[in-house]
Amino acid sequence: MSRFIERHPAWALITIIAIAVLLWLIFSVWPPGLEEAIGRKRVFLNAVFNGITLGGLYFLVASGFTLIFGLMRNVNLAHGSLYLFGGYVGYAVSTSTGSWTLSFIVAFILTALVGVLLQVIVFRRMEGQDLRQTMVTIGLSIVFADLMLWACGGDFYQIQTPSWLIGPVDLPLITAVKSSGEPVYLRYPMVRLVIFAASVVIGVAMWLALNRTRIGMIIRAGVDDRDILAATGVRIQLVFVLVFAFGAGLAGIAGVVGGTFQSLSPGEDIRFLLASLVVVIVGGMGSIPGAALGALIIGLAEQLGSVYIPTYAIVVTFLIMVLVLAIRPQGLLARR
């Protein structure tokens, strides 16, 4: 961090100012002039919170994608299909058993199994052939999409939020002050906050596992040079299968999350594949902190954009990607 400030003082200053402005906008009571200029603070805060929680969901999808890429250098364009598959499995489990938590576990296990099959049957056969692997995953995503359309139809599904998570909570953030001098606090859906907290926990756990454990050390070594790692006697194929299973399982969990606070339908697979592509391009391929930063940026940009410039919300996301590519083609947090 301090090295970044030393190297790019101007960028560091801009970043710090932007963060300070954002924090001020979130925590202060807005003066009337500002409310007239850009609308009410409640709208803004809602957009920010929606953006952050959406970023949490994007992080869950993109971290699996970026983990798989980082270790195995294969771009799994069927990742969106895994997301949708996890969502449908979660829906089936939660409607039949009524347990939300169980749906996470089953979705994780089943998508991880699909991931294991993919790695063993498909990717191991064509190791090192990037383009061919990418083409195969495109073909697989078409087949999966049609199979899921066959099995589940074109309807919208939404996973039932468990009763202990329904309803809003008051956050200690003042949105406005009434004329009587009484502050009005922001009310926000509990389930989204819980999901966001869970994705932060998963992210931190992944970071710790990668940086503080033995298996994490093996994975990091594999990212740097997998041939040498294999030569030292590590069973690299087993590591590949495990990482692929874990990344796929994360996509499955994300599917349940997405099915809970958005909805599941054909086409969502492409949407989330695209979101994770943009997230990892912005954050840097193969980097978990990069995926977190990219997810946060893209989530915020999408939600703030859809509130303040509704027609061009998607263009904002795209412009961010173009800007990152123009300035730092390898992504914000990737090292090269």
Added chain:
Amino acid sequence: MSLLQSTQLRATPPASAARRAFIRAWPEFENPAAWLVALILVIMPLIASGFFLIEIFGTTLILGTIALSLMFLAGYGGMVSLMQLTIAGFAAYMVAVFGISANTNISLGWPWWLATPMALALATAFGTLGGALAVRTEGIYTIMITLAIGAAFYYFTNQNWAIFGGHTGINTVATPHFWGIDWRTDIAFYYVTLGVAAICYFAVQYISRAPFGLALQGVRDNPRRMAALGFNVNAHRVAAYAFASFIAALGGVLQVWNYRQISPGSVSVGACIDVLIIAVVGGITRPIGPFIGALIFVLLRTFALDFLVRLGLDGNRFRLLIGLGFLAIVFWSSDGVIGLWQRWRQSQRPRTDRPDGGRGHG
């Protein structure tokens, strides 16, 4: 000097040398099968009815032209771009926006001979810009970035009502009408698509053997060495994008004339991937591949429903069939249908007669 000596040493007369050079440049002219295909294509209106002429062969030629632009980038430049259909769609939108259509509040009402060059120029510029962005990365990154560009364009057309007409798109686009001929009647339109496709085909064929195309193939095989030799690698790649964009734009113009309407559905992510499927199934090492792939794709798309129903299966599983076919091709042949055909031919041929390697990438 050495060139002079070598021509003097060779015993063959100059006319035959020129002829040989010609044949080397245009191998199709020596191949009787190519002449036969060309003849069939030209007299097609006598054979096929209106439905087959436009819905099968016209559509094949249009999709083949768009896929040809991808084949050029992927086969000669080593850059798999998923935004070729987006460029075609952009050109189609521009024809609708600048030309005449039922959406009078959007269309500017220019005559076709003004609107079409404008659309081509803008789409080429759009594709070149996208290419300039994409060449900052390599390999799989290119796929992802071009896919992201295509998807961004799709969502943008869905949301923008001022220029792109939102999710209903622009309808009843006027088609050219001059020299007393309505160029959208089946036979006239078929010849327009055939002409454009043939010009694009021969242009790609020519460029692949011109110095620029050879340098591009050098860049594909070893960018570092080409850079060391003094070639500007990125400039070659961007120029390849510009050329491919122009071809894709031509395909897009034909497409909007064919359907007379353009909507976000025709530039969706699925359609972008369809173009990749067409090119890969046909084979991305030769310009003829995309047209073969397009014919297979269009035939499947049109008749798979009847075929599946006749087999007692659900007719809506057409995309499953396409996806499985694509998977099979990618799994077993890196060079699409052409590769399969060549392998079959070589296995039929006696061993002595086999040509040396290096003919695959032409």
